[in-house]
Amino acid sequence: xxxxxxxxxxxxxxxxxxxxxxxxxxxxxxxxxxxxxxxxxxxxxxxxxxxxxxxxxxxxxxxxxxxxxxxxxxxxxxxxxxxxxxxxxxxxxxxxxxxxxxxxxxxxxxxxxxxxxxxxxxxxxxxxxxxxxxxxxxxxxxxxxxxxxxxxxxxxxxxxxxxxxxxxxxxxxxxxxxxxxxxxxxxxxxxxxxxxxxxxxxxxxxxxxxxxxxxxxxxxxxxxxxxxxxxxxxxxxxxxxxxxxxxxxxxxxxxxxxxxxxxxx
Numbered sequence: 001x002x003x004x005x006x007x008x009x010x011x012x013x014x015x016x017x018x019x020x021x022x023x024x025x026x027x028x029x030x031x032x033x034x035x036x037x038x039x040x041x042x043x044x045x046x047x048x049x050x051x052x053x054x055x056x057x058x059x060x061x062x063x064x065x066x067x068x069x070x071x072x073x074x075x076x077x078x079x080x081x082x083x084x085x086x087x088x089x090x091x092x093x094x095x096x097x098x099x100x101x102x103x104x105x106x107x108x109x110x111x112x113x114x115x116x117x118x119x120x121x122x123x124x125x126x127x128x129x130x131x132x133x134x135x136x137x138x139x140x141x142x143x144x145x146x147x148x149x150x151x152x153x154x155x156x157x158x159x160x161x162x163x164x165x166x167x168x169x170x171x172x173x174x175x176x177x178x179x180x181x182x183x184x185x186x187x188x189x190x191x192x193x194x195x196x197x198x199x200x201x202x203x204x205x206x207x208x209x210x211x212x213x214x215x216x217x218x219x220x221x222x223x224x225x226x227x228x229x230x231x232x233x234x235x236x237x238x239x240x241x242x243x244x245x246x247x248x249x250x251x252x253x254x255x256x257x258x259x260x261x262x263x264x265x
Contacts (some may be wrong), residue, residue: 004083008049008076009056012084014041019086021047023077025096025247026194027155027179027187029055032095035253036260044091049080051098053186062186070097070197074104081112091264093117095249096220097194100202107205116210117260120246121229122221123199131200132224140195147188155179161219164245171250203232210236211263213248213256220246237263 004010011030014020020040022033030048037046050057051073066072081090092113094102099121106113125133126140135143147154159176160166179187210233214226223240230238239259243252 002083004076004079007052007058007061008080009058010080010084011048012045013037013048014044014046016040016042016044018044018089018091019047019081019084020044020091020093021049021077021081021086023049023092023094023098023101024051024054025094025098026190027054027182028095028175029178031055032178032247032250036249036257039257040260047080047084047086051101051190052076053190054182059183059186062183064189067189068193070101070193070199071104071108073098073101074108077101077105078109078112086112088112089114091115091117093119093260094121095119096121096246100197100199103199103202103206106208107202110207113208115264116206116208117213117263118210118229119213119249119256120215120218120221120226121212122225123203123229124197124225125195125220126198128198131228132222134220134222134225135195144192144195147191151184151188152180162246163251164215164217164219164247165251168251171247174250175247200228200232203229206233207235211260212236212238213259214238214240215243215245215248215252216240217244218246239263 029050053062090113092102099118127133127136160172163172212226230236241248241255248256
């Protein structure tokens with residue numbers, strides 16, 4: 001396996017010719033796609049990976065300077081595609097921050113992706129003027145300080161908020177466990193890069209057909225954010241899923257699969 005593929009713990013499954021690339025969100029790993037990705041293996045070449053510092057990626061490839069912006073992760077995605085000889089017509093599926101990482105990769109290499117599937121994306125998590133990202137700056141600062149001072153407590157507090165499904169405590173526990181199993185130093189750094197980024201100008205450059213999947217009662221990416229993205233991405237379709245929380249691929253996989261299939265077909 002090439003260095004790039006080993007770095008990101010890349011797995012390729014499925015029998016189709018067209019590639020479908022699944023990229024997980026903050027503090028997660030490729031295993032979180034297990035309820036969704038297998039449904040596409042008969043028709044697509046499914047590519048799964050772990051972002052550097054997450055899951056079973058090679059954490060020694062990480063350094064704070066290189067990964068100080070989301071663009072570094074976007075360049076990793078392009079490297080993976082090049083290594084797998086995927087040069088065009090790739091379907092990109094990104095959850096949360098990786099939706100925006102996909103947008104950035106798309107803008108760097110505009111002929112790589114034929115479609116973008118953006119699951120609960122947000123180009124900016126902090127309220128700025130009349131833009132309502134979901135967090136005011138003081139609240140975001142407090143969350144990041146809590147994370148710095150007591151990572152376990154932060155993970156304990158935020159995992160159920162992100163999952164948003166109190167009736168499914170095992171999902172929150174899995175997310176909490178994933179947070180805690182991620183290298184804490186890397187996770188703290190990635191959190192700052194993620195939650196303090198502002199990619200509102202980048203989404204305006206996307207001409208690739210895109211699906212924006214929203215959830216109801218999502219504290220991380222509220223309804224305003226999805227509508228904002230849809231308004232500023234002229235070639236986008238938006239759909240709100242009747243699912244609570246920020247992880248529909250885990251808490252509502254059937255609805256998520258159906259929405260993706262409807263968009264692709």
